[in-house]
Amino acid sequence: MNSKTPHHSVVDVDNDYIHAGYGLKSWLLTVDHKRIAILYLISITIFFFVGGFFAFLLRLELMTPQGDIVSAETYNKLFTMHGVVMIFFFLIPSIPAVLGNFLVPLMIGAKDLAFPKLNLLSWYVYNIGGIFALYALVNGGVDTGWTFYTPYSSTYSLSNVVPVVIGAFILGFSSILTALNFIVTIHKMRAPGLTWFKLPLFIWASYATSIIIVLGTPVIAITLCLLAFERLMGAGIFDPALGGDPILFQHLFWFYSHPAVYIMVIPSMGVVSEVVTCFARKKIFGYKFMAFAILAIAIFGFLVWGHHMFVSGQSVYASLVFSLLSFAVAIPSAVKVFNWTATLYKGNIEFRTPILYAFGFIGLFTIGGLTGLFLASIATDVHLTDTYFVVAHFHYIMVGGAVMGYLAGIHFWWPKMTGRMYNEAWAKFSALILFVGFNLTFFPQFILGYLGMPRRYYVYPDEFQVLNVLSTAGATILGLGYIIPMIYLVWSLRKEKNVGANPWRATGLEWTTQSPPITHNFETTPVVTSEPYVYQEEANVVG
Amino acid sequence: MASRVDALFYFLCAVSLVFSLIVAIGVAFSAARYRKGSPASRKGALHDYLPIELVWSIVPLMIALFIFAWSTRLFFDMRVPPKNAMEIYVVGKQWMWKIQHPEGNREINELHVPVGRPVKLIMTSQDVIHSFYIPAFRIKQDVLPGRYSEQWFEATTPGEYHLFCAEYCGTSHSGMIGKVIVMEPADYEKWLMSASATGIAMAANGAELFERYGCRTCHRQDSGQRGPALDGLFGKQVKLAGGQTIVADQEYIRESILNPSAKMVEGYAPLMPTYKNQLTHEQVNQLIEYVRSLSPTTAK
Numbered sequence: 001m002n003s004k005t006p007h008h009s010v011v012d013v014d015n016d017y018i019h020a021g022y023g024l025k026s027w028l029l030t031v032d033h034k035r036i037a038i039l040y041l042i043s044i045t046i047f048f049f050v051g052g053f054f055a056f057l058l059r060l061e062l063m064t065p066q067g068d069i070v071s072a073e074t075y076n077k078l079f080t081m082h083g084v085v086m087i088f089f090f091l092i093p094s095i096p097a098v099l100g101n102f103l104v105p106l107m108i109g110a111k112d113l114a115f116p117k118l119n120l121l122s123w124y125v126y127n128i129g130g131i132f133a134l135y136a137l138v139n140g141g142v143d144t145g146w147t148f149y150t151p152y153s154s155t156y157s158l159s160n161v162v163p164v165v166i167g168a169f170i171l172g173f174s175s176i177l178t179a180l181n182f183i184v185t186i187h188k189m190r191a192p193g194l195t196w197f198k199l200p201l202f203i204w205a206s207y208a209t210s211i212i213i214v215l216g217t218p219v220i221a222i223t224l225c226l227l228a229f230e231r232l233m234g235a236g237i238f239d240p241a242l243g244g245d246p247i248l249f250q251h252l253f254w255f256y257s258h259p260a261v262y263i264m265v266i267p268s269m270g271v272v273s274e275v276v277t278c279f280a281r282k283k284i285f286g287y288k289f290m291a292f293a294i295l296a297i298a299i300f301g302f303l304v305w306g307h308h309m310f311v312s313g314q315s316v317y318a319s320l321v322f323s324l325l326s327f328a329v330a331i332p333s334a335v336k337v338f339n340w341t342a343t344l345y346k347g348n349i350e351f352r353t354p355i356l357y358a359f360g361f362i363g364l365f366t367i368g369g370l371t372g373l374f375l376a377s378i379a380t381d382v383h384l385t386d387t388y389f390v391v392a393h394f395h396y397i398m399v400g401g402a403v404m405g406y407l408a409g410i411h412f413w414w415p416k417m418t419g420r421m422y423n424e425a426w427a428k429f430s431a432l433i434l435f436v437g438f439n440l441t442f443f444p445q446f447i448l449g450y451l452g453m454p455r456r457y458y459v460y461p462d463e464f465q466v467l468n469v470l471s472t473a474g475a476t477i478l479g480l481g482y483i484i485p486m487i488y489l490v491w492s493l494r495k496e497k498n499v500g501a502n503p504w505r506a507t508g509l510e511w512t513t514q515s516p517p518i519t520h521n522f523e524t525t526p527v528v529t530s531e532p533y534v535y536q537e538e539a540n541v542v543g
Numbered sequence: 544m545a546s547r548v549d550a551l552f553y554f555l556c557a558v559s560l561v562f563s564l565i566v567a568i569g570v571a572f573s574a575a576r577y578r579k580g581s582p583a584s585r586k587g588a589l590h591d592y593l594p595i596e597l598v599w600s601i602v603p604l605m606i607a608l609f610i611f612a613w614s615t616r617l618f619f620d621m622r623v624p625p626k627n628a629m630e631i632y633v634v635g636k637q638w639m640w641k642i643q644h645p646e647g648n649r650e651i652n653e654l655h656v657p658v659g660r661p662v663k664l665i666m667t668s669q670d671v672i673h674s675f676y677i678p679a680f681r682i683k684q685d686v687l688p689g690r691y692s693e694q695w696f697e698a699t700t701p702g703e704y705h706l707f708c709a710e711y712c713g714t715s716h717s718g719m720i721g722k723v724i725v726m727e728p729a730d731y732e733k734w735l736m737s738a739s740a741t742g743i744a745m746a747a748n749g750a751e752l753f754e755r756y757g758c759r760t761c762h763r764q765d766s767g768q769r770g771p772a773l774d775g776l777f778g779k780q781v782k783l784a785g786g787q788t789i790v791a792d793q794e795y796i797r798e799s800i801l802n803p804s805a806k807m808v809e810g811y812a813p814l815m816p817t818y819k820n821q822l823t824h825e826q827v828n829q830l831i832e833y834v835r836s837l838s839p840t841t842a843k
Contacts, residue, residue: 073714145711151688152671152713156637240689246672247687280577283590311674312685313692316622320615327607331600334562338599341566344573346588351578359570366566370559373607377614379621380552383681386674386709450552452678454709457717461705 016419016516031116032519037102038417039123044090044098045486047130051085052482054078059441059475062468065460075458076143077159081133083146088168089130091402092260095267096178096213097126099409100206102417104182106510106517107200109191109526114184115177122177125170132167136160145456147257150238150249154230161231165224172217175263179210179217186210191509193528197291200508200532201284204291205270208298212259212266215302220256223249247312254305262301264398265365266294268405269336272358275408276340278506279355280347283533286339293332293339300329310381319378326376333369337362352504353427357408360435364400368393371446389449392442400438407434407485412504414489419497419515426488434481440474507533544696547617548681554613558606621682624695628661632745632828635666635673635686638715640706643825645832646735647743652721654706656698657731663695665793669824674710677723683709691794698725749833752826756818770815771808777838782809796831 017034020026027035058078061069070078101119105112113119136142142164144153153161186207190199227249229235236242238249277284284290306314306322340362349355371393375381384390415421444467449455453464460468502511513522576583631654634641642650656662666675666686676683677696684694698704708719726734753759761770771781780788781795784807789795798805800822803815822830 072717076711076714076716143713147711149672149711152711156671156713240687246689280573281579282588285590285592286596287591289596311683313687313690316619319618323615324611327611328604330607331604334603335596335600337566339596341569341573342595343590344570344577346583346585347573347577348580348585349574349578351574359574362570363563363567366563367559370562373558373610374552374555377551377555377610379548379614379617380555382618382621382683383548383552383678385683386676387678452676452705452707454676454707454717456711459717 015518016514017519018418018516020519029120031112031120033101033105033113033116033119034417034517034519036119036123037098040093040097040101040126043123043127043130044093047085047089048482051082051090052479054082054085056475056479058082059472061458062460063472065462065465065468067459072458073143074141076145076456077141079456080142080145081137084133084142084164084168087146087260087264087398088171089126089133091264091398092175093126093178094264094402094406095271095409096175096182096206096209096263097122099202099271099406099413100182100209100267101178103202103413103510104185104206105189106416106513106521107203107508108186108189108194109509109522109528110185110189111520111522113181114189115181118177119181122174122181125174125177129167129169129171129174132163132170136163136167139163147253148224148227148249149253150227150230150244150246151240154227154249155239155241162228165228169221169224169228172221175213176217179213182206182210183214191526191528194509197288198528198530198532199291200270201273201287201290201294202267202270204294205266205273208294209263209266212263212298212301216256216259216263219252220260223252223256226252247309247314250309250312251305254308255302258305258308259298259301261394261397262297264402265405266297268361268365268402268408269294271405271409271412272340272361274506274508275354275358275412276343277533277535278412278504279352279358280344280349281535282343282347283531283535284339285342285345286335287532289335290339293335296332297329300325300332304329304376307376307381308385310378311385323376323378327373330369330373330376333365337366337369351428353422353424353431354408354412354504356428356431357404357411360431360438361401361404361408364396364404364435364438368396368401371396383452384449386454387449388445388453388455391455392445392449395442395445400442404434407431410485410489413510414492415499415503416510416515416517418493419499420492420495421499421503422492423488426484430481430484430488433477433484437474437477437479437481441471441478442474444468444470444474507535544621545679545681548621551610551614551617555610558610562603624663624693625661625697628663628695630663630665631656632825633664633666633675633686634669634824634828635675635708635712635719636669637671637713638708638719640675640708640719640721641825643745643828644735645745647745647748648735649825652706654721654723655731655734656723656725657728658698658701658725659728661695661697663693665691665693665828667691667797667824671712672710673708673712673719676707676709677704678707679704680723685710691797698723701725701727701730745829745832746836747833748826749829749831749836752822752830753833756821758830761815769811771811773834774837777835779838783807784809784811793831796834797827800827800830 017032061075139160141159142161143159144157144161226237230237236244238244238246273284304322304326306318307326310319374384448464448467453460499515501514509526632643640652642654668686668688673686674683675686680696682694682696684692702725704723706721706723708716762773764772776791779791781791782788801817801819804813807813
């Protein structure tokens with residue numbers, strides 16, 4: 001791999017995609033996948049901090065057993081909007097729309113995505129969906145929980161259910177457009193010689209995620225439509241008073257929303273594979289197993305939704321099948337964790353920020369995955385479901401896993417996206433802060449759940465207070481850990497653009513072009529002859 | 544039962560701890576020993592080794608199947624109530640639990656039960672979905688509008704235990720809580736007597752409703768084609784107009800009161816009006832208990 005010295009890159013300053021046009025219009029009408037990635041980065045970061053602010057208020061309220069800061073109604077709206085914003089407006093688009101948009105064409109040696117204008121449209125669609133959600137928010141909010149269970153959401157809630165549902169419905173189209181774009185691009189636009197089993201695992205992950213999005217999102221769109229019909233016109237699909245079935249809603253909802261968990265975490269698995277190989281200077285262990293494990297998770301992910309419904313009144317035989325399949329999905333996840341660990345073995349590990357986040361991912365995803373076994377097993381799920389155990393479990397997957405992976409990726413590709421390196425000391429410090437803060441926030445919640453504290457409780461019995469205070473203390477540290485990167489990453493933009501094409505000496509086509517890349521990514525179309533992750537000669541030399 | 548759930552829980556904790564440690568030690572060991580510039584030998588580094596991939600696919604699979612078998616077995620025991628279980632009716636509404644004992648005692652947000660006797664809860668909701676959760680007994684079951692759901696437990700130690708609503712149900716969800724009060728059998732009998740202000744047995748209440756709403760006009764032995772007789776009906780197979788059969792249980796009787804034409808008994812015309820807006824959920828439950836009392840073998 002060629003790595004340009006800082007001296008070199010001064011020469012090609014200002015011919016990159018950032019300087020390809022000036023002014024707001026050049027950004028708002030851009031069809032460059034890299035610029036759209038930046039637009040998404042700005043949008044989702046705003047939503048992340050909005051959702052984070054809600055979480056902060058929730059944790060503050062939960063410091064004491066009684067209600068102090070907000071009313072019960074406001075509390076319910078806060079956890080609803082925290083869930084809606086974080087899941088639909090941050091986690092689902094996070095890695096695909098930012099890193100995926102930026103990297104998919106670069107990693108496969110293409111000039112852009114297959115449909116650049118659709119790509120821009122997806123960003124606008126995302127923001128229109130976001131405006132609906134924010135409209136509902138400023139107009140009094142919504143209090144159904146992000147799960148919108150009927151008949152509460154369809155008949156009983158007095159809050160702004162319909163605007164939020166419309167927002168999420170519109171947002172779905174932005175996911176679908178991005179996913180379609182990735183699928184077509186990965187099929188049709190790979191550089192000469194870049195066969196499927198030479199693809200970086202980030203591309204496999206983006207591909208599998210796109211398939212889930214394209215198959216799953218229409219179902220949630222239909223479900224949300226039916227909910228709006230029911231609420232506005234009394235359609236009688238879900239409300240038993242009108243002859244409907246409230247459990248049907250849960251089936252439809254989780255048919256999308258369980259795979260959605262994999263939409264959030266599979267891209268992070270892709271990022272971690274790139275980061276671990278680069279900083280261990282070693283080829284990924286079991287490349288094909290890793291690729292097939294991603295596909296297996298994507299496929300099995302569609303067959304386990306009923307594990308959210310073991311106490312809903314669903315048939316016990318259905319529960320039995322869903323339980324078995326949920327255990328099955330644990331296997332490819334375990335294989336991935338073992339393979340990352342094996343990749344480190346006899347590597348040549350350099351402790352830079354991205355791999356610290358990747359270590360964080362591996363540890364927290366492992367705990368999140370293992371606690372999933374408690375919930376896949378029906379007998380223990382009966383006790384633990386709808387308690388803080390579940391809250392802790394999915395935050396380990398979705399924050400400990402997905403967000404750690406996202407931050408690993410942001411730090412890994414930041415020099416590629418901006419041409420600048422952030423302050424390494426601050427970055428390591430905040431990775432540590434995040435890890436500590438995260439565990440302090442969420443580990444006590446496992447215990448709370450086992451002790452029986454139900455989720456979505458505004459007031460709670462006194463005996464749960466100590467663990468709640470610990471959790472709130474952790475959340476404060478965690479919040480700090482999210483603010484620090486904002487500062488040093490933005491600060492890095494003031495520095496000189498001097499990282500060269502490949503500051504990490506990483507493999508992968510995105511590192512063969514300058515940082516930041518030119519609008520069309522490559523001067524000449526790259527030709528691929530080697531396998532991915534050819535790091536091992538170097539490791540052998542050192543050994 | 545709670546201790547059996549805990550045994551599985553602790554086994555899962557042990558499995559989780561072992562796997563977490565394997566991963567943590569694996570990562571920490573490599574990160575320390577093979578840090579950049581360390582002198583440790585990197586000879587023989589592998590990036591593909593089928594046997595080990597198979598080992599760490601198959602071993603977790605075996606463990607997962609073992610847990611699945613254990614858990615599912617236990618779950619089936621948790622689901623099926625013993626034949627001799629006493630039955631208590633629960634109606635959930637925003638935001639309280641209304642409980643009715645067959646003897647007629649009613650209580651709100653409190654459930655008195657005797658120690659050492661299986662208790663089966665027959666639950667329905669008046670509005671949204673709730674969930675009846677007693678953490679100490681490790682049981683939880685959603686309570687649905689428009690149908691009955693059931694769960695059972697057998698308390699082993701007298702005392703007071705938390706009762707929570709576990710399915711988010713609106714503004715005062717976290718206020719929909721109460722107490723389960725487990726008593727010695729003698730104390731329980733005493734409580735049943737002492738709280739007798741409302742202590743008319745459910746079935747007797749139901750009989751009174753049966754007369755008041757004129758149900759007897761059609762539902763009697765000599766009613767001819769107007770309505771099926773109810774004596775000895777409860778728990779029996781009933782042949783429906785469409786040709787299927789159905790067991791005349793709580794669910795069916797409830798539906799027949801609230802939506803009479805949904806499942807007509809063969810040979811009868813859909814003459815009966817709905818009583819949906821005339822009866823409360825508690826009254827429907829009392830009528831069910833009355834119908835059951837007409838079948839002495841199933842009555843409690």
